[in-house]
Amino acid sequence: MSTEHRTGESPGPGQPTARKQPDLSRRSVIRGAAGLAGAGLAASAITGAIAAPAAAAARPARPASDASRREPVIVHIRDVKSGEMDVFAGTSHARLTDPGLAARLARGIS
Amino acid sequence: MSSHREAPEIAKDPAADSTDVYAFVSPDQPATVTLIANYVPLQEPAGGPNFYEFGDDVRYEIHIDNNGDGRPDVTYRFQFQTKLRNPDTFLYNTGPILSLDSPNWNRRQFYTVSKVNTQGGVTELAAGLTCPPCNIGPLSTPAYPALAGAAVHNLGGGVKVFAGQRAEGFYVDLGSIFDLANLRPFQQLHNQFGMHVFTAPAPGVNATNHLNVHTIAIQVPTTDLVHGSRSGEANPRSVIGVWTTASRQRVRLWDADNGENLDSGPFRQVSRLGNPLINEVIIALGDKDRWNTLPPADDKQFAHYYANPELAGLLPVLYPGVFPNLAALVKSGKARADLEAILLTGIPAGIVPGFQNNTGPLQADMLRLNTAITPAVKPSILGVIGGDLAGFPNGRRVFDDVVTIELRAIAGLTFPLIDKTFTPDKAAGQVTDGLDPSSVSAPYLSQFPYLGVPYSGFDNPS
Numbered sequence: 157m158s159t160e161h162r163t164g165e166s167p168g169p170g171q172p173t174a175r176k177q178p179d180l181s182r183r184s185v186i187r188g189a190a191g192l193a194g195a196g197l198a199a200s201a202i203t204g205a206i207a208a209p210a211a212a213a214a215r216p217a218r219p220a221s222d223a224s225r226r227e228p229v230i231v232h233i234r235d236v237k238s239g240e241m242d243v244f245a246g247t248s249h250a251r252l253t254d255p256g257l258a259a260r261l262a263r264g265i266s
Numbered sequence: 267m268s269s270h271r272e273a274p275e276i277a278k279d280p281a282a283d284s285t286d287v288y289a290f291v292s293p294d295q296p297a298t299v300t301l302i303a304n305y306v307p308l309q310e311p312a313g314g315p316n317f318y319e320f321g322d323d324v325r326y327e328i329h330i331d332n333n334g335d336g337r338p339d340v341t342y343r344f345q346f347q348t349k350l351r352n353p354d355t356f357l358y359n360t361g362p363i364l365s366l367d368s369p370n371w372n373r374r375q376f377y378t379v380s381k382v383n384t385q386g387g388v389t390e391l392a393a394g395l396t397c398p399p400c401n402i403g404p405l406s407t408p409a410y411p412a413l414a415g416a417a418v419h420n421l422g423g424g425v426k427v428f429a430g431q432r433a434e435g436f437y438v439d440l441g442s443i444f445d446l447a448n449l450r451p452f453q454q455l456h457n458q459f460g461m462h463v464f465t466a467p468a469p470g471v472n473a474t475n476h477l478n479v480h481t482i483a484i485q486v487p488t489t490d491l492v493h494g495s496r497s498g499e500a501n502p503r504s505v506i507g508v509w510t511t512a513s514r515q516r517v518r519l520w521d522a523d524n525g526e527n528l529d530s531g532p533f534r535q536v537s538r539l540g541n542p543l544i545n546e547v548i549i550a551l552g553d554k555d556r557w558n559t560l561p562p563a564d565d566k567q568f569a570h571y572y573a574n575p576e577l578a579g580l581l582p583v584l585y586p587g588v589f590p591n592l593a594a595l596v597k598s599g600k601a602r603a604d605l606e607a608i609l610l611t612g613i614p615a616g617i618v619p620g621f622q623n624n625t626g627p628l629q630a631d632m633l634r635l636n637t638a639i640t641p642a643v644k645p646s647i648l649g650v651i652g653g654d655l656a657g658f659p660n661g662r663r664v665f666d667d668v669v670t671i672e673l674r675a676i677a678g679l680t681f682p683l684i685d686k687t688f689t690p691d692k693a694a695g696q697v698t699d700g701l702d703p704s705s706v707s708a709p710y711l712s713q714f715p716y717l718g719v720p721y722s723g724f725d726n727p728s
Contacts, residue, residue, distance in 0.1 A: 244515075
């Protein structure tokens with residue numbers, strides 16, 4: 157069982173409610189989160205290809221610019237036992253409760 | 267300082283650290299209001315090779331409340347983007363920067379200005395606006411005033427914007443104030459903790475002179491800010507409350523593989539500034555970081571700091587025999603309703619002849635500006651207590667001596683506004699850190715953006 161509570165961009169104090177943000181579906185969250193397991197528990201970045209400029213063949217390649225990156229999905233497991241976790245992507249945040257997923261992620265770094 | 271490094275957490279985050287807010291009826295365009303928020307404090311001009319800049323990851327906003335609820339009705343939002351022309355040099359510029367599109371200028375900043383309404387609807391006013399470079403020196407930025415002048419953008423509809431480096435216009439003797447409030451002009455009267463170090467007065471020292479800040483300034487028609495039509499000084503609708511905030515996304519991750527930070531999640535407020543010096547010297551250390559995260563609407567919980575400010579109790583102790591009436595007032599435990607009015611609700615009509623900037627009963631720390639009061643022909647840097655109704659605490663102009671005004675108010679000078687039986691100490695009308703606009707080496711401008719040309723790195727420090 158999992159539950160989900162999704163928050164938009166700016167419900168914080170003093171912040172006007174902002175434009176509708178890109179949707180953060182549970183499926184995409186899990187897909188992003190599952191991709192984290194092999195790379196680390198708390199967070200990871202899903203990035204685009206890193207392209208070295210053709211004119212820079214003589215030097216090491218630099219990371220691609222921000223514009224060419226895909227947005228990271230960052231997961232903060234607040235409590236492994238209860239499965240409560242915060243998932244962040246873009247300017248969105250979702251609070252999930254999924255003990256099974258939390259346990260699988262935790263096992264990923266143990 | 268007005269709000270430079272004023273709280274433990276924000277002191278670690280200069281790009282998001284607001285330093286001063288100004289709001290005033292533009293003296294040269296009196297149908298408009300100029301709003302200024304400064305960030306990135308205490309910049310040594312010789313800041314190369316990585317000269318100071320706004321944070322691309324920070325959301326900067328200037329808020330206007332026009333109905334007294336301590337929440338924004340109009341917000342101007344600024345979001346920056348840094349672009350690098352040539353990653354294969356260590357240089358900020360590879361030759362003189364003679365124009366804002368100079369190919370010699372390597373690391374440039376651009377920004378988007380948006381307007382957010384009460385419902386949270388966002389309207390983009392302009393995008394791709396250029397910031398000027400920092401003032402580097404005679405070889406890199408040889409015609410700086412004109413270069414920066416080109417970065418004043420007219421957006422149409424009477425709106426102008428500027429975002430970039432400016433000379434610090436706020437003057438304050440930090441060295442003396444934070445050395446146990448040892449104000450140099452009165453240092454011989456300080457108890458000196460029995461050490462007898464000072465026997466004579468000394469002039470103030472402007473600790474922020476020859477330093478720069480990063481300024482966000484916008485000039486807009488007054489009618490864009492007020493609720494409904496304004497019709498004179500007595501009309502409550504003429505009054506607006508102004509403050510600035512900086513926000514960051516909730517999560518930051520150091521991506522070690524790529525050597526950069528990744529930010530994610532909703533934006534949350536990390537810095538706030540309305541009235542000067544409040545989170546600096548009114549709010550206690552244990553509450554400063556939280557104060558920075560809240561809107562003015564939530565300020566009732568901090569009202570006790572305004573009603574019984576710590577500094578009012580310290581002055582009679584630090585200056586024995588100088589403030590006997592203030593000492594008695596503090597001992598009485600009476601709430602400083604004068605300070606609460608000036609800083610939290612605005613001054614109601616009937617207190618100061620011909621003046622009000624009251625926004626209603628809600629206690630909210632905002633810089634309140636009665637937009638119907640015309641600019642002074644001969645301004646007083648002491649604002650309303652100097653008989654100039656167009657100055658602080660009616661908004662704030664770039665040259666207002668807010669340190670002296672607030673010192674005198676806290677010392678009891680304004681208590682008779684609400685209690686005619688109280689006689690302020692003579693010293694309450696004299697106390698000062700000993701500075702004035704002449705303590706600022708870079709002259710203020712008579713037109714937008716009003717703050718002076720930033721000090722160049724080549725010449726400062728000298």
